Amino acid sequence: HAIFICMTKIIYDNTNLAESYAGVTTPLTFSFVRSVYADAYRHFSCMMGVGRRTISLEHEMYEHMIAMIGGRLYYRLDLWYRLVSLLPGYRFNKRFFENMLGVPNDSEADEGRCSWRYFPRTLLQLLIIIGNFLFMGVSVRGFIMRFHRQYDAYATKDLHSYTLEELEVLYKRLCKELLGEWRIPIANDFAVMVSTGLLGVLGRGVDDVDIYGALTQHARTPLISLDPGRKIQAIALEITKYPDLEGAFGGTLDDNGVMQLLSEISEYAPVLQMINAYIAKFGSRAPNELKLESETFTERPESVIALIRSSLRVKAGRTQTVRTFVPRNLSLSRRPVFRFLLGWARASIARREETRLCRSLIFGLARRIFLAAGERLCAAGKIANPRDVFFLSVEEIFVDAENKLPLAEKIEERQASLLRWKECDMPSRIESDDSTQVIEQRQCASQGASGVMRGQRESLHGKVASTGGQKYMEGSALVIHEFSPSAAFHGKILVTTHTDPGWAIVFPLLRGIIVEHGGMLSHAAIVARELGIPCIVGVNGVMRSVSDGDFVTIDLSSGAIRTNSTKPT
Numbered sequence: 299h300a301i302f303i304c305m306t307k308i309i310y311d312n313t314n315l316a317e318s319y320a321g322v323t324t325p326l327t328f329s330f331v332r333s334v335y336a337d338a339y340r341h342f343s344c345m346m347g348v349g350r351r352t353i354s355l356e357h358e359m360y361e362h363m364i365a366m367i368g369g370r371l372y373y374r375l376d377l378w379y380r381l382v383s384l385l386p387g388y389r390f391n392k393r394f395f396e397n398m399l400g401v402p403n404d405s406e407a408d409e410g411r412c413s414w415r416y417f418p419r420t421l422l423q424l425l426i427i428i429g430n431f432l433f434m435g436v437s438v439r440g441f442i443m444r445f446h447r448q449y450d451a452y453a454t455k456d457l458h459s460y461t462l463e464e465l466e467v468l469y470k471r472l473c474k475e476l477l478g479e480w481r482i483p484i485a486n487d488f489a490v491m492v493s494t495g496l497l498g499v500l501g502r503g504v505d506d507v508d509i510y511g512a513l514t515q516h517a518r519t520p521l522i523s524l525d526p527g528r529k530i531q532a533i534a535l536e537i538t539k540y541p542d543l544e545g546a547f548g549g550t551l552d553d554n555g556v557m558q559l560l561s562e563i564s565e566y567a568p569v570l571q572m573i574n575a576y577i578a579k580f581g582s583r584a585p586n587e588l589k590l591e592s593e594t595f596t597e598r599p600e601s602v603i604a605l606i607r608s609s610l611r612v613k614a615g616r617t618q619t620v621r622t623f624v625p626r627n628l629s630l631s632r633r634p635v636f637r638f639l640l641g642w643a644r645a646s647i648a649r650r651e652e653t654r655l656c657r658s659l660i661f662g663l664a665r666r667i668f669l670a671a672g673e674r675l676c677a678a679g680k681i682a683n684p685r686d687v688f689f690l691s692v693e694e695i696f697v698d699a700e701n702k703l704p705l706a707e708k709i710e711e712r713q714a715s716l717l718r719w720k721e722c723d724m725p726s727r728i729e730s731d732d733s734t735q736v737i738e739q740r741q742c743a744s745q746g747a748s749g750v751m752r753g754q755r756e757s758l759h760g761k762v763a764s765t766g767g768q769k770y771m772e773g774s775a776l777v778i779h780e781f782s783p784s785a786a787f788h789g790k791i792l793v794t795t796h797t798d799p800g801w802a803i804v805f806p807l808l809r810g811i812i813v814e815h816g817g818m819l820s821h822a823a824i825v826a827r828e829l830g831i832p833c834i835v836g837v838n839g840v841m842r843s844v845s846d847g848d849f850v851t852i853d854l855s856s857g858a859i860r861t862n863s864t865k866p867t
Contacts, residue, residue: 307406309375310365310728310737314399316815317796317822318588321779322369322720325712327590329691330664331371334477336360339381341481345430346488347423348384356380367734368741369719375401386424394495400817400836401727434489438649441482445656448475452663457670465671466696472667476660483653490650493643494819500636501628510763510818513643514827521828523651523821526580527803530602533572534609540566547610553603573602582662583655585781585800590665591688604783608807647824654799671695680705689713726815758844758859760812760837763823764830765854771832773809775861777846791852793844797822805829810852812859814840834859 312319319327340360343353353360359380365372382391396403430437452472460468494513537544543566546559560570581596595602628636672687675695681687687695689712690705722741730737776790781801791810802825805811810832813822817835826833834857844850844861851860 307376307729308731309404310367310372310730311375311399311401311726312370312372313401313726313815314817314820315364315371315373316726317820318798319371320586320796320798320815322716323366323371323589324591324688324716325366325691326668326688326695327588328364328366328371329693330590331588332361332364333473333692334480335363337473337477338480338484339363341478342484342488343381343384345481345485346385347426349419352384356384365734367728368722368724368738369716370724372728373399375404379404386420386427390495390499391492394491397495397498398491398817398819400815400820430485431489431492434486435645435649437482438486438653441479442652442656444479445476449656449659449663452476453659457666458673460670460674462671462674462696465667465674469664469667469692469696472660472663476663483650483657486646486649486653489646490643490819493639493646497636497639497643500632500639510823510827512640513647513824521648521651521825522655523799523802523825524828526576526583527806529572529576529580530605530609530803531806533569533576534606536569536572537606537610540569543569544610547603547607553600556603557600573599573606577602582658582665583800585798587658587798587800588661590661590668591685594662594665596662601783605803607784608787608804647819651799651824658799668695675705681709682706686713689716758837758840758861760834760840760857760859761818762833762854762857763818763820763835764826764833766810766826766830766832768832768854770852771810771854772849772851775812775844775846775848775850777841777844777848779841791850793840793850795841796820797825805831810834810850812837812840812844812850812852814838 319331340353344350359377362374363377363381365374378395379392382388382395385391393403452468455468457465457468494510537547543559546556551559560566560573577595577599581599582594584592584594586592587594593601668687669684672681672684675681675687676684681690686709689709694705694708724741728737732740771791773789773791775793776785776787777793778785779795787804787807789807789809791812792804792808793812795814796816797811797813797820799821801821805825806829808831811822811826812834813820814837815835816822820835822833823835825831832852832854834852834854837857837859840859844859849862851862852858
């Protein structure tokens with residue numbers, strides 16, 4: 299190593315992770331995610347020039363990068379600092395890493411000692427990383443082509459005919475063939491971190507809103523994460539050609555009734571074909587798509603109808619003014635560097651959104667395999683319901699089931715535990731050397747002892763991720779903890795804990811966005827900037843302080859938020 303990290307405390311943080319795994323999640327998701335992170339980051343480290351011996355010695359670090367406390371997923375942040383230390387330029391990368399995750403600076407993680415005898419190795423590693431950055435576009439395109447070729451072979455398999463043993467073999471092949479190459483998307487994420495970090499250093503003293511606002515892609519190819527929303531709007535536009543069908547969408551007929559109507563009347567075949575094509579391509583791209591227990595559009599096709607109902611109210615998409623931004627206070631010699639970094643960051647972010655779609659497909663395929671395994675276990679009488687499989691770990695599904703170990707009691711206990719944790723609030727950051735079990739016991743004992751009660755007004759302030767060309771924004775708040783396709787999104791200011799790529803479908807319907815978690819490179823921030831929607835991120839306490847229907851006023855220069863139960867007269 300060029301830097302040795304000597305931290306005396308363990309840090310658990312889910313500020314960034316809560317965007318993908320909000321609230322409580324199941325043991326299967328945790329088991330799968332922990333395994334995916336461990337394998338993917340080993341491959342990434344090797345790609346970045348870290349020696350195989352070092353990777354082998356750091357086995358425990360890779361295995362414990364993700365922790366589960368109180369039913370929530372957390373980063374073991376101290377181990378992530380250690381991972382960053384395996385790469386050249388630790389002190390810069392650490393700051394860039396913290397900015398990308400939106401976590402506070404940890405001064406203790408700055409400690410370490412350098413050794414000049416590692417300089418030749420570090421120089422070689424730096425050259426390897428630069429080479430990877432130079433060919434990142436080619437690498438990502440190759441990855442996506444290989445991914446879809448391999449994925450298509452898996453997606454067409456009829457898993458209902460597979461035995462449990464065959465499903466285990468298929469799962470292991472999935473991890474080896476599809477997840478084994480995930481080092482490339484992670485390397486591109488590293489490019490996002492470095493390019494935006496250097497952009498911030500070069501533009502120091504310039505408003506973050508201006509710098510990050512310049513990262514929008516509308517001067518280039520639009521972000522692929524916006525495609526689902528555009529497809530839904532295209533379906534809504536097609537429906538307007540059939541007045542009776544449009545009336546059915548706006549009437550009292552429920553979602554299942556509308557789907558049945560579409561299948562029964564041949565005149566509506568073009569609309570049904572568009573909906574089926576949408577589900578075939580984006581069926582796994584649903585809110586909470588990375589939580590395996592979540593139901594996707596593939597499992598519940600009728601849930602797409604609710605989204606189309608909302609989109610029928612929107613007759614035109616948002617437009618965004620394209621502008622080229624270069625800080626005026628930069629010297630003429632530094633401006634070309636700024637433009638280069640801006641182009642690099644834009645390209646890296648666009649590639650990241652492409653690979654995230656691949657990620658949702660992988661999780662969707664894993665979900666199908668585990669549900670098929672649940673059906674086999676249910677048929678064998680080992681579990682009561684196929685979806686109970688989500689309360690087991692990967693090892694328990696494929697190993698303990700073969701050894702005929704009791705699973706029912708374990709599942710029942712975990713279901714009860716998760717219900718209890720769902721009613722408890724957990725801090726986004728925990729610093730403790732205690733075991734996770736001790737932390738959970740302490741957290742249980744402290745619930746209700748003190749703190750701000752839900753509904754109590756607090757001073758709210760966040761980071762302005764997007765202004766949408768406005769100085770102030772006001773409107774009625776839609777406060778939701780979990781995504782619901784039937785929620786009244788149109789014209790509202792969405793207030794929620796997080797958003798993930800599956801939420802992008804409803805972004806064009808919104809007046810504004812306020813999220814409790816997330817930073818300037820979070821999904822909500824990136825997509826809001828792309829669509830020109832005002833967005834505030836990292837607003838601590840907003841879910842406690844704002845109630846559904848409150849009138850919200852936002853200062854888009856400072857990020858200050860004011861709420862009233864009714865609109866001021």
